[in-house]
Amino acid sequence: MKATIIETNSTPFAKEDVDTITLDIIENALRNAREEMDATLFRTAMSPGIREQGDAFPLIADRNGLMVVGQFGSFIGGFLNQYEGDIEEGDMVWLSDPYSCEGAVSHNNDWLILRPIFRNGRLISWACMFGHMTDIGGKVPGSLPTDAVSVFEEGVRIPPVKLFKKDVLQDDLLKLVLHQTRMPEWCRADLLAVVASCRVAEKRVHEICDRFGDEFYASATDELLSRNKRAMAHLINTAIGESPVSFEDYICDDGRGFGPYKIKCTMWREGEKVVLDFNGTDxxxxxxxxxxxxxxxxxxxxxxxxxxxxxxxxMFNDGFYDLCDVRIPQGSLLKPNFPAALSCRTHALGRIFDVLGALLGKGQPEFLSAAGFSSSPHLMYSGFEKESGDWFQLFQIGFGGIPGRPFGDGPDGHSLWPGFTNVPNEFLERYFPMRITRYTSLADSGGAGSFRGGNGILMTYEFLNNGIVAIHDDRWFIPPWGVNGGTPGARSSKILRKADGTEIPLPSKCDNIEVEVGDQLDYITWGGGGWGKAFERDADLVALEVKQGLVTKECAYDAYGVKLNEDGTVDHAATEGKRKELAAAHIDGEIFDFGPDLETLRENCKAETGLEAPIQPSW
Structure with missing residues (x-):
């Protein structure tokens, strides 16, 4: 650890016995404090990405920087390893550069605040949170250029610096950074909202310590971490075998016309430890x-x-981390060499969840899910308002289909991160020059199965002001796979319909797309893969979903084998015959349905998507 913690009291924390009931009280007090951090942030931030959608991640850690409660795991270790300075009571550290903190945050837009919490001269805990800033400068509005080749194109990079020293705001530093952004008012408000959230957590930690004592609090956080480790050790031992299993999935393209890019992981257990080896990743x-x-x-x-x-x-926390051995090749897609560009990293982040799910499902088929909405697609719309001349800038996260699962359907139109919520259409129309003319679940986009994949979303934006649009998305080329007889979900697409009627298919990753008054954008996200054989799905449920507009009548017959009468009820005799036909044609044995192979996808890409197939990268 390079960072130096300045403590005026060098007395070690004495170990105290912690009874189960009091431990649960402290656990829930910390959980509530973590929720209060979110509530404080969402009520004081200005940008819709944070205030409405919740693109921020809090945690409360122990004195060693291990997350005790939170959502995204601890950022503190990477910071402590690379920060060549001291940490004192009253400091607040601010950073955003992934290369300055071992990837503790993953792109420059995420502004992270770390607050050490001292008691009687000793470091006893940490409160931390990061939030996504709408704009931090750089070559394009939103600071997420899809065609960037280095991190220097992606806006201001903040190394670990002290935003507060002895609780005094370093205002000149803040002014210098805000001067680089297109949205300084939003960034200032959002950053100080993150600061306020960390102060709330600090206050609650002090209250817990006042009630139970410093030594007891330190012992309780130790035990909460140990309890997690014991539980995870049991899960690892029962769910993961010693024989290696491998899986690979792809990011469709890199925003520059090349792709797909492979993410491969091999998993096995060595004693009580799980090994996750990403050798073979591109x-x-x-x-x-x-x-x-x-x-x-x-x-x-x-x-x-x-x-x-x-x-x-x-209770999820960092207690189990020494039970995991993670191996990522340097210079790979998941550990690039400086100064590789990182602004579209969300697609790799999400795809890792699909890969992990497939690996765990191979060992425990009863828990296997299909591929789902493993990304956070972005839409950015910006320009100068025609009447006032004021700059406007929207950053919005899109939702899609969650995979079919062994215990139920995937939800329609949901987020990769469970805590994210959508921006209300009324908010968009009130604060931005646009109209939302359609916002609907896209029928048949979820993969067919005994448990259906969730449908993607069709959202149509009508632009009321000239401006530029940028898009971040994926799964437009390789579909999300189905499992156990379920079929792949539908792919994503983006269509710009000009006011004169011209339709232009847009790439899934693009910047600086000019739009004019009256233009419309059909923003279509992908569906989740299906789970199980579609012809075994309850026929009356299929009929209900046709009535609800989630499945078309044609898909009900072709994929699910359900024949409907004119009044929408099930024709049971015709359904039985069609399902026998589908069952006879079905071939058992394959766990995963990936859809067409890469060669076929390339051959049909232009006809099916309106876009040229990505070029296979070479190194």
Whole structure:
């Protein structure tokens, strides 16, 4: 650890026995404090990305920087390893550069605040949060250029610096950074909202310590981490075998016309440890889809998936991290060399969840899910308002289809991150020069199965002001796979319909698309893959979904084998015959349905998508 913690009291924390009931009280007090951090942020931030959608991640850590409660795993270790300075009571550290903190944050737009919490001269805890800033400068509005080749094109990079020293705001530093952004008022408000959230957590930690004592609090956080480790050790031992299993999936393109890019992981257990080895992942891309993946962040991804799939009652924290051995090749897509561009890293981030889900499902087929909405697609719209001349800038995260699962359908139009919410259409129309003419689940976009993949979303924006649009998305070329007889979900697409009637298919990653008054954009996200054989799905449920507009009558017959009468009820005799036909044609044995192979996808790409197939990258 390079960072130096300045403590005026060098007395070690004494170990105290912590009873189960009091431990649960402290656990829930910390959980509530973490929720209060979110509430404070969402009520005081200005940008819709944070205030409306919740693109921010809080945590409360122990004195060693291990997350005790939170959402995204601890950022603190990477910071402490690279910060060549001291940490004192009253400091608040601010950073955003992934290369300055071992990938503790993954792109420059995420502004991270770290607050050390001292008690009686000793560091006892940390409060931290980062939030996505709408704009931090750089070559394009939104600071997420799809065609960037280096991090220097992606806006201001903030190394670890002290925003507060002894609780005094370093206003000149803040002014210097805000001067680089197109949205200084929003960035200032959002940053200070993050600061306020960390202060709330600090206050709650002090209240817990006032009630139970400093030594007891330190012992309780130790035990909360140990309890997580014991639970995760049991899950790892029962869910993961010693024989290696491998899986690979792809990012469709890099925003510069090359792709697809492979992410491969092999998993096995050695004693009580799980090994996650990403050898075989493609080298880093020239474009901005690289993801500088901190090993602890990958452990967090793995832990979240294990807890949510196998035992959601386990309190997720960093306690189990030394049970994971993560191996990521340097110079690969997931650990690029400086100064590789990182602004489109969300596609790799999401695809890792699909890969982990497939690996765990291979060992435990009863828990296998299909591929789902493994990304956070962005729409950015900006320009100068024609009447006032004021600059406007929208950053919005899109939603899509969650995969079919062994216990139910995938939700329609949901987020990769469960805590994200949509921006209300009324908000968009009130604060931006646009009209939302359609916002609907796209029928048949979810893969067919006994449990249906969630449908993607069709959202149509009508622009009321000239401006420029940027898009970040994926799964336009390679579809999200189905499992256990379920079919792949539909791919994403973006169509710009000009006011004169011309239709232009847009790439999934593009910047500086000029739009004029009256133009419309059909923003279509992909659906989740299906789970299980579609011809085994309850026929009356299929009929209901046709009535609800989630499945078309044609798909009900062709994929599910359900024949409907004119009044929408099931024709049981015709349905039985069609389902026998589908069952006879079905071939058992294949777990995954990836759809057409890459060669076929390339051959048909132009006809099916209106876009040229990506060029296979070479290194």
């Amino acid at each position: 080298p880093q891309a020239m474009g901005s889809i690289n993801f500088y993946l901190n090993e602890n962040m990958l452990k967090m991804f793995f832990g979240i998936y294990m807890v949510m799939v196998f035992d959601p009652q386990i």
